[in-house]
Amino acid sequence: MVTRAPYCAGMSIRVGFLGAGLIAAYHAIQLNELRDRAAADPGSAIPPHRIVSVFDPDRDRAAGLAGGQGAEVAADPDEVIDASDVVFVCTWTSEHLPLVRRVAAAGRALFCEKPLSVDLDRSRELVDVVTDAGLVNMVGLVMRSAPTLLVLREMVDDPASGRVMNVVFRDDQYIPTQGMYASTWRGDRSLAGSGALMEHSIHDLDLLEWLFGPVGSISARQSFFHGIDGIEDSVGALIGFDSGATGSLASIWHDVLSRPSQRRMEVFCENATITLVSDDIGPVIRQSSDGEEVVGGDDLIPWLAARGVATPSAEEELLRAVRTQLDGGTAPRLRPDIDDALRAHVLADATYRSAAAGGAPVSVPAVPSR
Numbered sequence: 001m002v003t004r005a006p007y008c009a010g011m012s013i014r015v016g017f018l019g020a021g022l023i024a025a026y027h028a029i030q031l032n033e034l035r036d037r038a039a040a041d042p043g044s045a046i047p048p049h050r051i052v053s054v055f056d057p058d059r060d061r062a063a064g065l066a067g068g069q070g071a072e073v074a075a076d077p078d079e080v081i082d083a084s085d086v087v088f089v090c091t092w093t094s095e096h097l098p099l100v101r102r103v104a105a106a107g108r109a110l111f112c113e114k115p116l117s118v119d120l121d122r123s124r125e126l127v128d129v130v131t132d133a134g135l136v137n138m139v140g141l142v143m144r145s146a147p148t149l150l151v152l153r154e155m156v157d158d159p160a161s162g163r164v165m166n167v168v169f170r171d172d173q174y175i176p177t178q179g180m181y182a183s184t185w186r187g188d189r190s191l192a193g194s195g196a197l198m199e200h201s202i203h204d205l206d207l208l209e210w211l212f213g214p215v216g217s218i219s220a221r222q223s224f225f226h227g228i229d230g231i232e233d234s235v236g237a238l239i240g241f242d243s244g245a246t247g248s249l250a251s252i253w254h255d256v257l258s259r260p261s262q263r264r265m266e267v268f269c270e271n272a273t274i275t276l277v278s279d280d281i282g283p284v285i286r287q288s289s290d291g292e293e294v295v296g297g298d299d300l301i302p303w304l305a306a307r308g309v310a311t312p313s314a315e316e317e318l319l320r321a322v323r324t325q326l327d328g329g330t331a332p333r334l335r336p337d338i339d340d341a342l343r344a345h346v347l348a349d350a351t352y353r354s355a356a357a358g359g360a361p362v363s364v365p366a367v368p369s370r
């Protein structure tokens, strides 16, 4: 067991992992890249850090993640929490709340994967626990830091585009009970909560308000083509924004194994149409009466930098805030945080309530001010 010495200025931030599956490996890769960048540039603002402890009841998985990091394979979650300054909760969804309770009791900084929990009530509970403990926190709504989405947001916010009138957003992937995900838990409502909309398109609900402002009403239908209890695999939602704009979201889990997660969006503004061809490398295309601008691939980050838009990863922002707090300062609010994620759950809940009522429009409560 790692015994955690008190943090002193200049020490490496100690990172722990609860859950050692696919998304944990993704965050570990991001953290390792940051560590390598910091080592290559001693003047960089990236705080030194190391992964110290990992727990997963699947010990082979835990050992796989810990190996090569010099991290301990912990015997239980509390060992990880004891050893760490910041804890990444990357288990399947039903375990987030019980583990976050333990992280909060110990007062550690938190990165919690999305969805927060299996339904709106338990997500609220998680938010209350984290808020009461005053934790530095961030959530895995990582699409907000995708360069393609940041470019799209800049184009939408450009006054020359005019007001947003209509948005067509579709997000499809093969049902992740197969293929590289091979998740048994994503086909079990007690572990996942529900299907395509909450497990996957919670990102999209978050993006819709982040890009276009508050949603006032949702009308939706859902289907269960795969016949898995409580796991919807197709959702169509009609969204009314407070601005007067309209949007539609299609979220689909099919069986086309050559199509992992793919997002496409068309934004119709008064003076421009803006198309996101894919969320990984784009391109993002802005068409107006004056011509067409196409931004994609290696051009995305320089395009953003030229407009003063920084593109730090979520992990980098979290580490900076954790260091500020450990050094005795006040960490800034990180975005997206648990409150942002809760809002996405409110939208998901409204969508499910409308679908349960055969598509009747459901009013969405106003975004709480904070």
Ligand SMILES: NC(=O)c1ccc[n+]([C@@H]2O[C@H](COP(=O)([O-])OP(=O)(O)OC[C@H]3O[C@@H](n4cnc5c(N)ncnc54)[C@H](O)[C@@H]3O)[C@@H](O)[C@H]2O)c1
Pocket (backbone or CB within 6 Å): 018, 019, 020, 021, 022, 023, 024, 055, 056, 057, 058, 061, 077, 090, 091, 092, 093, 095, 113, 114, 115, 140, 141, 142, 183, 185, 199
């Ligand atoms: N932000 C994103 O884009 C993104 C992408 C994929 C998954 N996720 C989310 O991340 C979470 C994990 O997904 P995944 O794809 O990595 O799943 P996964 O199946 O690859 O890994 C989940 C792991 O959690 C472990 N686990 C279960 N209970 C545990 C406990 N009490 N303590 C420690 N470990 C425990 C399992 O043994 C498993 O190894 C889910 O909530 C999922 O929705 C987010």
